[in-house]
Amino acid sequence: MLHDKLAQLESALGSSILSQINDPELAPYQVELWLKRDDLLHPILSGNKWRKLKYILNHALSLPGKPVDTLVSMGGVYSNHLHALAFVGHALGINTLGIVRGEAPATLTPTLTDLQNFGMRLQFVSRSDYRTLREYQGSQELPGLKKGQYWIPEGGAHALALLGVGELLAEIALPFDTLCVPCGTGTTLAGLINQAPASVSVLGFAALKNAGFLSGDVHQMLTGAQDNWLINHDYHCGGFAKTTPALLAFIDRFQSQTGIALEPVYTGKMLYGLYELIKSHYFKPGHRLVAVHTGGLQGNRGFALQEEG
């Protein structure tokens, strides 16, 4: 059962429609491309953020004993995850503490400013301490956690996140052949693999360079012995949050062709890679693809600043 406060939040979300991408550039390849518009769920709780947090929050709100008064998590200075968590904490009337990678910048990024405005307390830690925090997965595992505090690992990469992500599949009424999704921690990919019919191939696009560990991580999150999935490592464009002129040109063209906004860290890279695969005849004519727009558009503010700087 979903906690009342969460059910109320969910009922106010927008609907994640399936948009067909009618792009003349794809016409010669005779594949059908649809975008699952999770970016439309909410301007902040967008994409995979609500899906991942939903059952984690439900667990936090339903624990017996002292109620959870503070949600604690970690992220970078443009973290979509902390952004969503700070917003949701504010909406639920629960305190939030964000452990942020690196030294406090002289000028806060727009994301960090939002976090503060949503009432999140920020604690900056060195990059090596930050790496250590990645070891703690369980909601009570973080050393030094106080009573009433609840720990959520980086990116919401928690077993409970898989349930919410998997709900996306039931919203796709159309039969299709391949489901594509960008990967950071691989949690979203794993949640989708767990619920995808065996007839569907699930294709993840790694946003990080040297992410060979991802397959093992995803494997551990699977509920069965599914083998209908693959992670493509060819379109990280130099590494996490790195861009290339070709990626940026693709995003510009896609946005003006379709009117759908992208960001270059996750969905932009996935679609760039997917277009390249389509153009190399990776998919047979008649193939129907559904790609998930995982939102995160607030992160675009970091790129505008970098270009100006």
Ligand SMILES: Cc1ncc(COP(=O)(O)O)c(C=O)c1O
């Ligand atoms: C917008 C967006 N898309 C995709 C991902 C990748 O999700 P996951 O870490 O579950 O692979 C993230 C990170 O959480 C994200 O912020």
